[in-house]
Amino acid sequence: MKNFTHKKRNGLALWLLTLMCLASVNVWGQETVYSYELKQKTWDGNGSKTLNGITWSLDAPGAGFWGYDGTKGQQIGSGSKPATSINLSTEDFKGTIKSVVIETSGASKINATIQVKVGNVDYGNATKITTTNTPYRFEGQSSGKVEVIWTNNSEKAIYLKKITVTYEEGATTQCSAPTFSPASGTSFANTLTVTASTATEGGKIVYTTDPEATLDANSTEFPSEGLIIDATTTIRAITVDPSGTLENSSEVSATYTKINALNGLAELRAKIREDNVTSQKDAKEYIVSLNNAVVTKVSGNNAFIEENETGIQYFKYNNDLKEGQVINGTATVKGFMYNNWAELISIEGDIIITDGGAVAPTEVTLEELTNNYDKYESRLVKVTAAEVTSAFSNRNGEISQNGTTLAVRAADESISMTLGETIDIIGVAGIYYDEKQLNVFSQDDITKDENAKTFSWTATSAEIDINNGDISALPTLTNTYEGAVNYDSSNKSVATIGETDGQITIVGAGTTTITATLASDPEVKSSYELTVNKTAATLEFEQPSYTVNFDEIITLKAVSNNPDAQITYSATEGDWYIDETSGEFLAGTTAGSVTVTATMAESDKYTGATATCTVKIVDPNQQVYSDVITAADLKGEANSYKDFSGVTKTSGAVYAGNSANKNGSIQLRSDKSNSGIVATTSGGRISQIIITWDNSTANARQIDVYGNTNPYTSAAELYETSGNTNQGELIGSLAKGETTLTIEGNYPYVGIRSNDGALYIKDITFVWEKVSEPTTGSFSITDAGFATYYTDKAFVMPENVQGGIVTKANKETNQLTISYNYQPGTTVPAKTPIVLKGEKGDYTVNYTTSEETAPAGNMLYGADNVDADGMTFVEGTNVKYYKLALDNDGKCGFYWGATNGAAFEYTANRAFLAIDITDASQAPASFSLDGDGSTTAINGIMNSNGDSQKIYTVTGIYAGKSLNNLPKGIYIVGGKKVAVK
Numbered sequence: 001m002k003n004f005t006h007k008k009r010n011g012l013a014l015w016l017l018t019l020m021c022l023a024s025v026n027v028w029g030q031e032t033v034y035s036y037e038l039k040q041k042t043w044d045g046n047g048s049k050t051l052n053g054i055t056w057s058l059d060a061p062g063a064g065f066w067g068y069d070g071t072k073g074q075q076i077g078s079g080s081k082p083a084t085s086i087n088l089s090t091e092d093f094k095g096t097i098k099s100v101v102i103e104t105s106g107a108s109k110i111n112a113t114i115q116v117k118v119g120n121v122d123y124g125n126a127t128k129i130t131t132t133n134t135p136y137r138f139e140g141q142s143s144g145k146v147e148v149i150w151t152n153n154s155e156k157a158i159y160l161k162k163i164t165v166t167y168e169e170g171a172t173t174q175c176s177a178p179t180f181s182p183a184s185g186t187s188f189a190n191t192l193t194v195t196a197s198t199a200t201e202g203g204k205i206v207y208t209t210d211p212e213a214t215l216d217a218n219s220t221e222f223p224s225e226g227l228i229i230d231a232t233t234t235i236r237a238i239t240v241d242p243s244g245t246l247e248n249s250s251e252v253s254a255t256y257t258k259i260n261a262l263n264g265l266a267e268l269r270a271k272i273r274e275d276n277v278t279s280q281k282d283a284k285e286y287i288v289s290l291n292n293a294v295v296t297k298v299s300g301n302n303a304f305i306e307e308n309e310t311g312i313q314y315f316k317y318n319n320d321l322k323e324g325q326v327i328n329g330t331a332t333v334k335g336f337m338y339n340n341w342a343e344l345i346s347i348e349g350d351i352i353i354t355d356g357g358a359v360a361p362t363e364v365t366l367e368e369l370t371n372n373y374d375k376y377e378s379r380l381v382k383v384t385a386a387e388v389t390s391a392f393s394n395r396n397g398e399i400s401q402n403g404t405t406l407a408v409r410a411a412d413e414s415i416s417m418t419l420g421e422t423i424d425i426i427g428v429a430g431i432y433y434d435e436k437q438l439n440v441f442s443q444d445d446i447t448k449d450e451n452a453k454t455f456s457w458t459a460t461s462a463e464i465d466i467n468n469g470d471i472s473a474l475p476t477l478t479n480t481y482e483g484a485v486n487y488d489s490s491n492k493s494v495a496t497i498g499e500t501d502g503q504i505t506i507v508g509a510g511t512t513t514i515t516a517t518l519a520s521d522p523e524v525k526s527s528y529e530l531t532v533n534k535t536a537a538t539l540e541f542e543q544p545s546y547t548v549n550f551d552e553i554i555t556l557k558a559v560s561n562n563p564d565a566q567i568t569y570s571a572t573e574g575d576w577y578i579d580e581t582s583g584e585f586l587a588g589t590t591a592g593s594v595t596v597t598a599t600m601a602e603s604d605k606y607t608g609a610t611a612t613c614t615v616k617i618v619d620p621n622q623q624v625y626s627d628v629i630t631a632a633d634l635k636g637e638a639n640s641y642k643d644f645s646g647v648t649k650t651s652g653a654v655y656a657g658n659s660a661n662k663n664g665s666i667q668l669r670s671d672k673s674n675s676g677i678v679a680t681t682s683g684g685r686i687s688q689i690i691i692t693w694d695n696s697t698a699n700a701r702q703i704d705v706y707g708n709t710n711p712y713t714s715a716a717e718l719y720e721t722s723g724n725t726n727q728g729e730l731i732g733s734l735a736k737g738e739t740t741l742t743i744e745g746n747y748p749y750v751g752i753r754s755n756d757g758a759l760y761i762k763d764i765t766f767v768w769e770k771v772s773e774p775t776t777g778s779f780s781i782t783d784a785g786f787a788t789y790y791t792d793k794a795f796v797m798p799e800n801v802q803g804g805i806v807t808k809a810n811k812e813t814n815q816l817t818i819s820y821n822y823q824p825g826t827t828v829p830a831k832t833p834i835v836l837k838g839e840k841g842d843y844t845v846n847y848t849t850s851e852e853t854a855p856a857g858n859m860l861y862g863a864d865n866v867d868a869d870g871m872t873f874v875e876g877t878n879v880k881y882y883k884l885a886l887d888n889d890g891k892c893g894f895y896w897g898a899t900n901g902a903a904f905e906y907t908a909n910r911a912f913l914a915i916d917i918t919d920a921s922q923a924p925a926s927f928s929l930d931g932d933g934s935t936t937a938i939n940g941i942m943n944s945n946g947d948s949q950k951i952y953t954v955t956g957i958y959a960g961k962s963l964n965n966l967p968k969g970i971y972i973v974g975g976k977k978v979a980v981k
Contacts, residue, residue: 031098035164041068043076045318051163054093060086062280062345064301064317065157072105072133073161077152079107081317084281086150086158091199096143096168097123103135103162104150111154119144119177119199121250126151133161142250144176144199153281175200175239175249178207178222184254189261189287189330193226194254198239200246207237215251216240232258261330262288266310272335272342283334283345290351293327296359296380297428299411299441304378304428305344311378313430314344324356341431342378361426366401369429373436376429383438384424385449389460391419399425399438407437415443420456420478420526422449454480455518457528466509466605467535474504475528477516484519494532508604509534537562539600539609545681546613547652548587549620556583556613558598562606571596576617587617593648614648625651625683627766629666636661641675643714651768653683657715665694665760668703668753676715676753683768686750689741690767691734694760702735702755707747709967718753729967745967746771746959777845779836779909784892786929787836788884788911790862794830794850797822801838805858809915814924816894816913821855829853833860833911835884835929860911871903876916880923883912887926895926 036051043049044066048057064081068074077083097118106112106129115126116138123138129150146165150158176199186192196205206219207227213219217240227235233256239249262268268288277284293307303314303321314321315338329351335344361382369376369383383401390398395410397417408417408427417423426445427438440446457475464474479485487497489504491512496505502516511531518524538561548554556578558567571578572595575588585596594615602608618625627649635642636659645656657677660667669675679686689705706718708728717726728751732741743750750766777795781787789803797803801824808817818835822828832854867873872881880901882894894913897904901923906912917923951959951966959966 031166031168032095033164033166034093035162037162038068038073038160041066042074054090056088056090056163058086058088062317069159072159073103074159076158076160078157079155082152082155082281083150083158084152084283086148086152088148088160088163089145091145093143093146093165093167094169096141096173097146097165098141098168099123099137099139099164099166100146100148101135101137101162101164101166102148102160103133103164104129105133105159105161106131106154107156107158109154110152110156110158112150112152112156112158115149115151116140117145117147117149118142119249120179120252121177129158133159135162135164141174142177143174145179155281174247175203175241177249177252178205178237178239180235180237180252180254182256184256187257187259187285187287187332189259189289191228191230192256192258193228194235194256195226196222196235196237198249200239200241200249202242203239203246203249204242205237205239207235209233209235211236216248217242229256230258232256259285259287262286264289264291264310265293265305265307265312268333268335269310269312269342272337277336280336280338280345283336286333286335287349288331288333290327290329290331294356294359295321295323295325295327296361297441298323302441304380306379309375309379311376311380311428312342312344313338313378313428314347316345321353322355324359326354326356328352328354339431339433366399366404366406369438370404370406370436373429373431378428378430380426380428381438382424382426385452386423386425387456388417388419388421388423389456392416399423407435409437409439411439411441415440415446417446418448419458420454422452422454423447424449453524454478455516455524456526457514457516459528461529461531463531463533464506465535466506466532469506469532471504471506474530475514477502477526479516479518481518481521481524486517486519488515488517489513489530490515495530504530506532508532534602534605534607535561537565537600537602537606537609539565539567539598539611541596541598541611541613544613544646545616545648545652545654546585547616547618548585549618550587550589550591553584553586554615556585556596556598556615558583558600558611558613560600560606560609562600562603564603565600565606568599569596570599571615576615585615587615591617591619591622591650593617593650616648616650616652618650618652623770624687625649625768625770627651627653627655627683627768628763629655629677629766630763631659631661631664631666634659634661634666636667638662639667641667641669641672645680651683651766652681653679653766653768654681655766656680656712662696662760663694665696665762666764668759668761670754670756673719673721674714674716676718676751677764678712678715678718678751679749679766680711680713682711682748683766684748684770685768686743686747686766687769688743688765688767689732689734689750689752690765691739692762692764693736693739694762697736697760698757699736701757701759702733703752703759703761704730704755705732705734705741705743706751706753707731707743707745707967708749708751709747711749712751715751715753718751747967775847777847777909778843779845780842781836781838781840783840784886784890785837785840786884786892788834788860789836790831790833790909790911791845791847792831792863793847794852795828795845795847797824797826797828798843798845799824800841801836801843803828803834803836805832805834805855806860806913807857809859809913809927811917811922811924814927816859816927816929818929827852829855831862831864833858833862835860835911859913859915861914862911863906863908865914866906867903870905872897872906872912872914873903874914874916876914878918878923879914879916881912881914882927883910891928893926893928901925 043058046059048055060076060083063077063083065078100116113126113128114136116123119142121142123140127136178196178198181195205222207222215238236253238251275284293305296306297304301317305312330349331347331351332349333344334346361380363382386399386401389400392410397408399408424447427440430439456478459475462474487502489495489497489512493508494510494512509532513527514530515527539558541558568580569578569583575590577586596613596615598611600609633647635644641658641660643658647655658675706728734741777791779789802820803822804818804820806816807819827850829852865874881897881903883897885895
């Protein structure tokens, strides 16, 4: 929709004048605002478009891409196909142009300016544009053609979003300035005719070439037929009104430079090389006389021109040259060195282009081509009977002829040639940086010689791993000759090959040349280079970090894929000690982090390797640790977000997440739902978060803090996304300016993220309170003499109690077989569900450390087999669940814990029996303990202890005696499941 608005003028006199003018059809001196916003791609090439009634013409030399960005608007050019300049113009505005506002921007790292001319009069100065949409305002007092001119000094896209023009309709008070043709800056060789025109009807153009002369109505009138110049000249001109009604226009000037014409492509190419301009935007202008210059090849935007055995390449988007065309005349061209290859980007001037016939390539040997490359550069050539020594890979290949090789470059991935074949090939000799190469543009330019014999390996080089290599994947010999073949290896300490059968045996690491020779003709041979690599050794510690108390000993162990690895250990200096062969580490009495390095020397078949881990030495009496995290601890780059993990400080907590780095501060965002910092390993109980803000953070931004009873794996879990079940609980926030959040409740894991938008933080302190691990556990045995027990820690069986596992359930006799493997004083492995048999009483067990694992074949289960709702769960077809209880006769056994043996609520630190019974009709409702007789109905459930108010997590961890201040979750209280919300 056309948008014209009138500006409101203030003042009583102006109001009265406006009222007087309302009766007039034409109101002189009235300002009108024209505006147009580009809301979709408007131009897809150079040309004119009518926008809200005004026709705008756009010319963007070099632009090879036209697009649209929803924020920035019409895109002109791209990084690989930029416009060197843009001219947007119109002559549709009638009246005096007061201002022109252009909303424009550029791509990242843009280096471009914008300026405006009206009637060839500059409105202000050229202004640099930025990467952000910005309205640039240009003001003046002129009429005539409006020109918006961008000059692009970078290989970047330019965007146009909005055009606004304010002009004064009505009578013009000043003549329009002259416009010259050709434009200022044009070069010429002999003479040049310059014409001038003005938009002022009846206006007279006067001029001078004297830089000191004054221009007025009495100055020399510009010749109507044009001014002929034969030297470098600057023309100054104005428009005057012979009637004296209008004021003289502003002065304009144009400079034209005479340069010597070059004689043919040979001189032109030599001059381009001499000037050595390497940037397309700075391409230099030349004038050259062409005599029967022939277009030998056209492919897309590329064309190649040859004259008197000299070639040159021409690149222009959508160029309209055709193969076989002949160019004659004096051409004005622009050229530069494209990766050491002379290239033209424009051909204009007084030239005549006529169509011609097909162009035959120049036949040449590879030896002649490579030895006299300058003679053939950019020329269409043909090489016959060349052997393909490297098929195309990523469009790069190689050919050989009589010992001379040359790189070949395919125009696209569809072009192919087969290794070992003999071919005729047509292409253009070119240079990419310093590499000479033959450029092939069509599959038709590669012809296989069907009569040629082939004797070559399928590759010129190969690599194989000494331990894991696949010999069948090595190159094979393509042979169309008859007769026997002999094989040889140049380095038999690396690999041997059967002299007649070609079977390869790997011996050691290194390089050897494998050669095949036709027995009847030793001149027919082919080789490839075989490299046998040592296997890349892996080496890593079993844990990335360890924690040890003062004066304690732990064993660190690194493992490798080298079964014979000799690993040595070392540590940074301090009051600690590590055994270099066993990895035993003795902590001193200085708290801090120690880096331990494992080193594996290189062997005959494996490379060497190193690995590191962190050992945190802690004071067992210290209860509070402060981890100060800065940008230097993370992997973030300037405005580039990166994932990080394994970050440790002093508490034992391990941090991961996603962040960037801005001027040394941590940068967090919210728009990608993945940025933040989380604890993947606990440092105890999180008690405080302390923030040091960077002032560049916008006001009203805030950081959200989440607490969790489960470990985080990544910062993405802090966001409410589909499938995320581990966000934790929002336990507080810190707005910009707020520094400290004190946390109530017991949260072993913490995460922080931006609530909205970007945050910049100098440092973040996580304060942890150490939570002592329990050293003892407990259970009770009733008058029945039995109980069950389960803990995730190894413990020592107390006196007067023995523990057993269920190894068999007899469905016919309804009896269990229990193996009482754990007698008083023996160690029960962690996570071993057991039946306890002993005297009535309350028992305390001492936790211990043990590398022994829970025994196999146990039909009892514990907290590891509980689902998210706290119900017993074991994989199977028809699993029945049993709990320890008493029957009506007071006999102890395992009974269905729910109707028909369904899953029931798990009680912390208990064990239960689960049996997968295919035929449900054969599922016993109960089992007696071995040798204890039959069972009847359930009378009551045995208590594990006398205190029903103790609270446990569903995994059996003691959580206290009060639900107050506990994190959200499911807890077991007196054998019942309770939800804390």
